[in-house]
Amino acid sequence: xxxxxxxxxxxxxxxxxxxxxxxMWSVVASLVPVVASAIYFFGPxxxxxxxxxxxxxxxxxxxxxxxxxxxxxxxxxxxTGLLLGLTLPPGLPLWMAFLGGAFGIGFGKLVYxxxxxxxxxxxxxxxxFLQAAFPVAITTWPVRAESWWSLRGDNFALPLMSxxxxxxxxxxxxxxxxxxxxxxxxxxxxxxxxxxxSLGETSGLVILVCxxxxxxxxxxxxxxxxxxxxxxxxxxxGLHLLDAARYPGPVFTLFSGGLMLGAVYMxxxxxxxxxxxxxxxIFGAGIGLLVIVIRLWGGLSEGVMYAILxxxxxxxxxxxxxxxxxxxxxxxxxxS
Amino acid sequence: MSRALTFRNGVHPGDAKELTxxxxxxxxxFPDEVVLPLRQHTGAPAKLLVRAGDRVERGDMIGAAAxxxxxxxxxxxxxRVRSIGPWPHPSGGFxxxxxxxxxxxxxxxxxxxLVPDWEGLxxxxxxxxxxxAGVVGLGGAAFPAHVKLSPPADQTIxxxxxxxxxxxxxxxxxxxxxxxxxxxxxxxxRIMLRCLGIERAVVGIERNKPDAIETMRRAAPRxxxxxxxxxxxxxxxxAEKMLIKVLLDREVPSGGLPGNVGAVVQNVxxxxxxxxxxxTGLPLIERIVTVTGPGxxxxxxxxxxxxxxxxxxxxxxGGLDDDASEIIFGGPMMxxxxxxxxxxxxxxxxxxLVLSTNETRLRDSHPCIxxxxxxxxxxxxxxxxxxxSLARKESFSEMLEHNLMxxxxxxxxxxxxxxxxxxxxxxxxxxxALRRRPAA
Numbered sequence: 001x002x003x004x005x006x007x008x009x010x011x012x013x014x015x016x017x018x019x020x021x022x023x024m025w026s027v028v029a030s031l032v033p034v035v036a037s038a039i040y041f042f043g044p045x046x047x048x049x050x051x052x053x054x055x056x057x058x059x060x061x062x063x064x065x066x067x068x069x070x071x072x073x074x075x076x077x078x079x080t081g082l083l084l085g086l087t088l089p090p091g092l093p094l095w096m097a098f099l100g101g102a103f104g105i106g107f108g109k110l111v112y113x114x115x116x117x118x119x120x121x122x123x124x125x126x127x128x129f130l131q132a133a134f135p136v137a138i139t140t141w142p143v144r145a146e147s148w149w150s151l152r153g154d155n156f157a158l159p160l161m162s163x164x165x166x167x168x169x170x171x172x173x174x175x176x177x178x179x180x181x182x183x184x185x186x187x188x189x190x191x192x193x194x195x196x197x198s199l200g201e202t203s204g205l206v207i208l209v210c211x212x213x214x215x216x217x218x219x220x221x222x223x224x225x226x227x228x229x230x231x232x233x234x235x236x237x238g239l240h241l242l243d244a245a246r247y248p249g250p251v252f253t254l255f256s257g258g259l260m261l262g263a264v265y266m267x268x269x270x271x272x273x274x275x276x277x278x279x280x281x282i283f284g285a286g287i288g289l290l291v292i293v294i295r296l297w298g299g300l301s302e303g304v305m306y307a308i309l310x311x312x313x314x315x316x317x318x319x320x321x322x323x324x325x326x327x328x329x330x331x332x333x334x335x336s
Numbered sequence: 337m338s339r340a341l342t343f344r345n346g347v348h349p350g351d352a353k354e355l356t357x358x359x360x361x362x363x364x365x366f367p368d369e370v371v372l373p374l375r376q377h378t379g380a381p382a383k384l385l386v387r388a389g390d391r392v393e394r395g396d397m398i399g400a401a402a403x404x405x406x407x408x409x410x411x412x413x414x415x416r417v418r419s420i421g422p423w424p425h426p427s428g429g430f431x432x433x434x435x436x437x438x439x440x441x442x443x444x445x446x447x448x449x450l451v452p453d454w455e456g457l458x459x460x461x462x463x464x465x466x467x468x469a470g471v472v473g474l475g476g477a478a479f480p481a482h483v484k485l486s487p488p489a490d491q492t493i494x495x496x497x498x499x500x501x502x503x504x505x506x507x508x509x510x511x512x513x514x515x516x517x518x519x520x521x522x523x524x525x526r527i528m529l530r531c532l533g534i535e536r537a538v539v540g541i542e543r544n545k546p547d548a549i550e551t552m553r554r555a556a557p558r559x560x561x562x563x564x565x566x567x568x569x570x571x572x573x574x575a576e577k578m579l580i581k582v583l584l585d586r587e588v589p590s591g592g593l594p595g596n597v598g599a600v601v602q603n604v605x606x607x608x609x610x611x612x613x614x615x616t617g618l619p620l621i622e623r624i625v626t627v628t629g630p631g632x633x634x635x636x637x638x639x640x641x642x643x644x645x646x647x648x649x650x651x652x653x654g655g656l657d658d659d660a661s662e663i664i665f666g667g668p669m670m671x672x673x674x675x676x677x678x679x680x681x682x683x684x685x686x687x688x689l690v691l692s693t694n695e696t697r698l699r700d701s702h703p704c705i706x707x708x709x710x711x712x713x714x715x716x717x718x719x720x721x722x723x724x725s726l727a728r729k730e731s732f733s734e735m736l737e738h739n740l741m742x743x744x745x746x747x748x749x750x751x752x753x754x755x756x757x758x759x760x761x762x763x764x765x766x767x768x769a770l771r772r773r774p775a776a
Contacts, residue, residue: 005661006660006661006662006663006673006674006675006677007661007662007673007696008428008662008673008674008675009662009673009696010673010758010760010761010764011664011668011669011670011671011672011673011747011750011760011761012349012668012669012670012747012750012751012760013662013664013668013669013671013673013689013691013695013696014349014350014505014668014669014695014751015699015750015751015756016347016349016751016752016753016754018709018754019699019700019702019754019755019756020702020703020705020754020755020756021702022754023705023707023754074702076705114703115702115703115705116703116704116705116706116755117703221708270705270706270707270708271705271706273706274708275706275707275708275711275719275721276708276711276719277708277712319722323719324711324717324718324719325717326590326716326717326718326739326742327577327587327588327590327715327716327717327742328577328587328588328589328590328591328592328716328742329589329590329739
């Protein structure tokens with residue numbers, strides 16, 4: 001028998017089906033309907049903004065990522081770009097979106113050592129940076145435009161120039177209306193997304209369905225959104241019962257602002273969420289609590305971003321506190 | 337029945353048993369040469385008894401047990417000792433081994449009884465006969481069988497757990513034993529119950545072998561307290577701790593043995609072998625090996641002498657396919673790749689798996705994204721994600737604090753990892769490094 005060329009490798013010699021790029025690209029694929037609905041509601045502005053934030057994220061990853069262009073193939077930078085884009089108001093100048101994407105990847109991920117090493121969700125860090133740097137632009141919410149084709153703001157403002165003022169143009173989000181003018185928005189408008197808001201804020205139902213698809217494929221930890229929804233619904237429901245005029249009901253709280261997008265796509269970022277099941281429940285409950293606290297008693301009308309970022313910081317502690325009990329551990333302690 | 341039929345966590349690799357599940361156990365012709373390493377079992381290697389040039393008969397002891405946790409080695413064919421020296425070993429290195437040129441004209445027939453009949457023997461005498469016959473566990477770890485039959489005085493054993501799970505994909509030798517030698521298995525059960533002084537045995541079989549469950553139920557002797565339980569198909573159902581948890585709902589303490597919870601676990605192949613040595617009067621000199629996988633032309637379940645070289649085994653199985661690319665001793669989850677076709681079959685070699693290029697193509701490794709799938713896979717509830725990052729930093733002492741020693745190296749975490757991080761390999765390396773480290 002002729003000697004064949006035999007390889008030698010470590011066991012196990014069979015592998016499960018999923019790979020990290022598969023998971024990442026499946027998340028990207030699941031975002032397609034969300035992106036489509038953003039474009040449906042906000043026209044060319046949405047497409048341009050998403051393209052700009054993705055370009056910022058991908059360019060930064062390509063220039064400064066560990067192994068050059070190969071890192072783009074794992075899909076994680078594309079997710080960051082898309083998610084950041086979805087948190088932006090439609091009228092934001094494109095250069096700001098690009099900068100946000102670059103900051104999210106650069107300072108949210110690469111400085112920590114790249115994929116898997118970061119503490120905070122890169123997309124949210126990019127958004128937090130934009131919020132701090134351009135507080136006016138990022139809270140300018142245009143009202144419905146006269147035609148689908150028209151831009152929703154001064155998207156083409158030049159870098160470092162203030163965008164053209166658009167006072168006559170701007171409306172307010174349902175959360176803003178609620179907080180500062182005590183005006184409620186109808187639940188149906190919220191669920192279907194026919195309100196003002198950021199690109200991905202306005203289509204709770206679509207996001208929910210896409211998240212369900214990911215959860216079924218096991219590409220998303222369902223415990224985190226489940227925990228967030230339960231906590232928020234319980235707290236909002238309780239407060240609403242106490243004082244219905246002051247505190248909005250659970251449906252409004254769940255479907256307004258970035259809660260859906262945050263709970264389904266941001267909080268579930270695997271890198272920045274706990275690895276244990278119990279940890280995921282705690283993490284989600286913490287986010288839910290912080291969202292309610294910030295929205296109702298904080299200075300901002302929206303709290304999802306800071307709630308998730310704050311809980312991101314606690315993940316190492318949650319992981320440590322929720323280590324599973326090793327098989328047979330109780331008896332051993334009793335015996336020794 | 338209301339009880340759960342599986343354990344928590346674990347993975348579901350495709351079982352791929354259809355290649356050989358229907359192949360009856362057949363004998364291959366004697367090879368021209370057998371190679372018998374002195375280390376074939378857990379514990380101290382056997383002490384060499386022969387010299388180059390010696391004539392040996394089939395069944396002669398060529399290596400003696402070195403202590404209680406050790407096992408002798410017997411010539412598996414009549415012939416002449418050609419040489420004694422280092423030889424490729426399934427563990428990956430070289431080990432001292434006895435090469436025997438098989439006598440083509442010897443009858444290779446059983447001679448006078450070398451193992452006494454067990455019926456008249458006291459339990460202690462059976463235990464020493466089992467050791468003298470070189471019987472070890474045939475499932476892979478090759479733990480000497482007589483040690484399991486003599487539990488320490490401070491352990492009260494009440495149940496024999498018969499392991500018919502064969503949860504490793506591809507392997508079918510235990511499955512075939514249950515179908516073809518069910519009565520022999522129950523003779524072995526009888527011997528073990530006698531030695532342990534207990535009455536009760538529970539047989540656990542995964543439900544992907546309904547014919548084996550049926551046969552074992554039908555063959556169960558009426559005078560013994562035997563229960564045959566069909567279990568869910570999940571890896572590693574056949575691990576001792578998992579099997580005891582499922583069948584008896586007892587949790588073996590961390591760092592402990594099945595004896596700590598009153599159980600002795602043995603797989604069906606080893607139990608049948610125990611009965612066989614008493615039936616034939618010959619020590620353990622041959623075994624059933626599943627030769628399977630997409631890279632071999634004629635897969636099957638073969639009886640071969642211990643010490644049969646891989647090349648002879650492959651030849652008996654129709655030869656290698658052109659795209660055969662890796663040969664594994666044992667199953668795909670825990671088995672070890674071998675580099676040399678001269679590697680001999682040991683007492684503990686349950687199968688030889690030949691993978692083709694399709695199964696062995698290299699996959700990219702990616703950074704850990706902390707998805708937590710390894711935690712969901714680990715049957716002993718470790719945190720492989722944390723252990724893996726510690727292993728990369730060679731923080732071995734800190735790994736001990738994270739219960740590294742509870743890891744069974746079952747491979748579930750590596751199987752589940754989407755980033756293709758070789759977790760169980762890292763843990764095996766860490767354990768080896770800790771063993772080499774002088775006790776502080």
